Amino acid sequence: MEKLGIGIIGCGNISSAYLKAMASFPILDIRGIADLNRSLAEQRAAEFNLEAREVAELLADPSVELIVNLTVPKAHAAVAMQALEAGKHTYSEKPLATEFADGRKLVVLARQKGLRIGAAPDTFLGGSHQTARAIVDAGALGTPVGGTAAFMCPGHERWHPNPDFYYEVGGGPMLDMGPYYITQLVNLFGPVAKVAGFAIAARKERTITSAARNGERIPVHVPTHVTGVMAFENGAVVQIGMSFDVAGHKHLPLELYGTEGTLIVPDPNHFGGQIELLKKGGAFEPLPTTEPYADGNYRSLGVADMAHAIRSGRPHRASGDLALHVLEVMDAFHKAAETGTTISITTKTERPAPLSESLVDGRIGR
Structure with missing residues (x-):
């Protein structure tokens, strides 16, 4: 299956785990990494033998199809919005956004542009x-x-x-x-x-x-x-x-x-x-565990599943709809605490399809 060009924005603590795991998935072709702190990007690039680039450069590169957004939570929505506006699929570290309204805007924009949006966590695929x-x-x-x-x-x-x-x-x-x-x-x-x-x-x-x-x-x-x-x-x-x-x-x-x-x-x-x-x-x-991905830290499994889904045309599992539903639930806890009322959840999501096949060896899973 043809590789998918990946650009990574955000080179903080969690980026190391993502970069280590991404090496396990042949479909992921990392085209560069970026951070507002250029020295941090260069440090990660040297560590993983990658190219440190500017954010604008990654967003303008036609070989980059999917932006993996590993910035701090308060920047998730803004960076994902930039990626979508640039015509890129986007996958964010959790949560999708820190405000439910911002998360909903992202999901709506992705749908309007015919792009994929996804978000961690992907540990449920373990x-x-x-x-x-x-x-x-x-x-x-x-x-x-x-x-x-x-x-x-x-x-x-x-x-x-x-x-x-x-x-x-x-x-x-x-x-x-x-x-x-x-x-x-x-x-x-x-x-x-x-x-x-x-x-x-x-x-x-x-x-x-x-x-x-x-x-x-x-x-x-x-x-x-x-x-x-x-x-x-x-x-x-x-x-x-x-x-x-x-x-x-x-x-x-x-x-x-x-x-x-x-x-x-x-x-x-x-x-x-x-x-x-x-x-x-x-x-x-x-x-006993009967499914793959129980023997290590596969943080980026959701990215790999999304890449396979883009190439094959099937739904991806760590989807924007799932992440938005979870974000609304979390937001509802704070609203319930502030108002002393029970909060009804407005978003709908399907249970993600089970994953029982390996993405490491190139198979796409069911």
């Missing part, structure tokens, strides 16, 4: 999560009843060299970590119908403890502990908690409950992990 999908689809849980989703930590200032954006408008645990959990839940249970929630900011400032800026204080402008409930269109009701304020906990990342069984799903921030299934009247039993 082997363990696709195996969990197959278990749910086989009816092992019976009628879906509910579940729990939990990400709780003391905060990213412990390890990130520049954690400021996590606590600025457009940051916070829901927009940062919520995409992994909610996207995987949509993959397993389908779209969300309604949301109720509460949110607090436990502290007005945080102290950085990562090495370079150890001891520096940064202000907090967003809720840092968000909790609530999602009512899914399939009838299931799932509790969720996303926090940068919890010293430690024992909650598993994802549990799904049905009338006939309970499924333990591993951390949706990773592609693999142990699955466990309890059938009614029995005990939890570990299950």
Whole structure:
């Protein structure tokens, strides 16, 4: 299959994981990388034997068909808009945008221009999560009843060299970590119908403890502990908690409950992990992962799937519609917390098609 020309904008922390993983996918032809910080782009280019280029140059290059947008969250919408206006397909790191209205504009513009738009996370395509999908689809849980989703930590200032954006408008645990959990839940249970929630900011400032800026204080402008409930269109009701304020906990990342069984799903921030299934009247039993992409960090799997989809004309899985739906759900938690009301979700999305074949060896998957 003909390679797809890729341009990367944004050379921060996450770009290294993307560039390492992209080498696994023969369809991806990286034509250059760019960052407003030219020295950072040159550093990444030297590290991965690529060409550092200017943003405008990448957008004007006719050999670049897809822009991979790895900028900080608050820049996602603006950069994606630039790419679409330049006639490029675009795939953004999560979230699609920090404001639901901006995300909707992107999806509408892409549709008007006949272009593809996609967004991370793509971890739901990982082997363990696709195996969990197959278990749910086989009816092992019976009628879906509910579940729990939990990400709780003391905060990213412990390890990130520049954690400021996590606590600025457009940051916070829901927009940062919520995409992994909610996207995987949509993959397993389908779209969300309604949301109720509460949110607090436990502290007005945080102290950085990562090495370079150890001891520096940064202000907090967003809720840092968000909790609530999602009512899914399939009838299931799932509790969720996303926090940068919890010293430690024992909650598993994802549990799904049905009338006939309970499924333990591993951390949706990773592609693999142990699955466990309890059938009614029995005990939890570990299950093997039967699908590919459970043995490493394949961050860019969604880009590869999108490239194959562009070439073959099929839908891509980490789609703009999916990302917009997840963004509206996350936005709804904050609105519910502010208004004390239940928020109905207006966007619709299909569950992405299962992925059970390898994209590494050039096959396109079903």
